[in-house]
Amino acid sequence: MLIQFNFKNYKSFKEEVTLDLSATKITEFSDRVVSIGNEKILPVSAIYGANASGKSNVYSAFEYMTNYVVDSFKYGDEEEHFDQFKPTPFLFDTTSPKESSSFEVYFTIPNDKSEKTYNYGFCVDAQGVTEEWLNSKAKTSKKYKTIFYRGEDELDLSGFPKSSQGNIQVALEKQVLIVSLGAKLKIGKCKVIRDWFIDNRFADFGNPFTNYWMSRRLPKGFVTDKQVQQKVIDYFASFDEHIQDFKIEQVPQENDSKQNQYKISALHKVIDSDSYAEIPLESESGGTLKMFALYPGLQEVLEKGSVFIIDELNARLHPLLVRNFLLTFLNPEMNKNHAQLIFTTHDTWQLSNQLLRRDEIWFVKKDESGISTLYSLADFVDEDGDRIRKDESYEKNYLLGKYGAIPSLKSISVLDEK
Template structure:
């Protein structure tokens, strides 16, 4: 489970930002708090904010960290590829563009009986990795034990691999370069602890439904085994039945080869029952509504994260989905009888209907706000205090107060006089 994500100097976040999934000391929905490794953790975090306030940049920061961990061993000999994927720093001051960006996580591995905590992070600038560290802590321990530490900042050079095996130290030292992470290289070299960290990032899922191109690509994807296994198709039908009972089955037909298209092609029809007889109407899946296609696209990742107990990060979850359907999706993660492996959902949204004390804890609600300098900040409803220093009460209307501007993170609107007829 993700305990905490920290990042700095990434896009609109010039200063340090922390997304903390540790449960605060509060009484509401105490049954949904997960106790593991001496920590009290939450399964969900909802991020609200105005357009261009930085919500998507929280998503992109965690995505960037994950991609760099999985792919950085490919950047060593390819300067152009590294330049393409290096992080975008804060650009609206005179110094941040030349400074390093920081990414750091605290997490625990699913199904780890030892309940060990991992603390991993790195800093990277326009030349490569400037610092990287991995520490671990046993459930009953007070302090972290270092696995490795690396410092390649200007004028300094330090590489401590003492927590790796002898063969692991030798192999990593021989192949490491300035643009490659020790974790990525170590995983490729089959260093066990590096592989465990890399694999934690690997099983997490990301979906950006605010991007039309991503939406189009995701709608072309099908669940594993869907083409050939009728049982998988029936599970998808049952999944759809939770929000749209009109789809009764699917029909999959293999299409003739096409020289302009690589691989095999299939036609997928959704089968609907006609209302006035027992006949079936076959509708190409692509003709279904955008919301239905989105839920179809979500199914493979949803199935994976629930099975692995991993993290599902979604940008603009509410796009093209009814608020009740969004709530049903959220309740899936909050239900311990279904979410038995403690998968986590982190999502950005404008859907204030979910901003309710009947659905979310105060520490599950987060906001992003951008100031006049273009600097974004990230904070939780649990961190906000009133004029007397008292914490926001759990029995108030979160939605109403948010829209009234009491929590910040809303747009500053003006009349659109520019559209007035001359």
């Protein structure tokens, strides 16, 4: 489970910010808090803020870190890959573009009986990696133990076997992360970390290309396994009972493609008959297609106990449908493997003390200098110096501007003819 994500000097975030999924000492919904090792961890984080405030940059920062961990073993051999994945630092001052961007996580591994906690992070600039570290802490320990540390003029690989240390020293290049290279070299401690990142899932519904691609991604086993198809039908039945079944047909391959292609139709019951009407899946509503797009990721994270990070979860979905999706993660009986959901949204209907804990609600705001900050409702202090009470109307107070992170509106006078 993700405990904490820190990053600095990335896009609109100049200073270090922390998205903390560790539970604070508040009383609401204590049954959903997961205890692993010495950590108490939350299943959900909801991120609110105005348009262009930087909400999507929180998503982007975690995705950037994940991609770099998974793929950087390639960057030393093929420099054009690194050119495409250089970080985007804060650009609106004279010093930040020259400095490193940093990314760091604290997390636990699903089904790890030892319940170890890991701390991994790295710093990267336009030339490559400037610092990288991996530490671990046993369940009974209060301190982290170094597995490796890498600085500009230092390389401590003491947590690895001697043979592995030599292999890394020979192959390591400036653009490459030790964790990524070590996983490629089949070093167990690196592979565990790399695989934790691989198992997380991302969905950017603010990106039209991603929307298109995800709506055509099929759930694992969907084509051949009727049980999987029935699970998808049951999933749809939670919000739309009109789809009764699917018809799947393989279509001829084009351009010598080695990947099989399929035509999928949703079968709807005809009112005055025992027959079914076939509707091409792509002709279903935008909301239905989005829920279909969400299913493979939901299925995988619930099975693996990993993290689902979604940008603009509310887009094209009714608020009740969004709430039903959240409850999948918030209900311990449904979320048995402790999967987590981090999402950005404008849907204030979910901003409720009947649904979310104060430490599960986060806000992003951007100041007049273009600098974004991230803060939790649990840590927010009002103008009188008081913390937010759990019986407040979060939605009402947010829209009134009590918590900040809302648009500063002016009249759209450009359309006023004079």
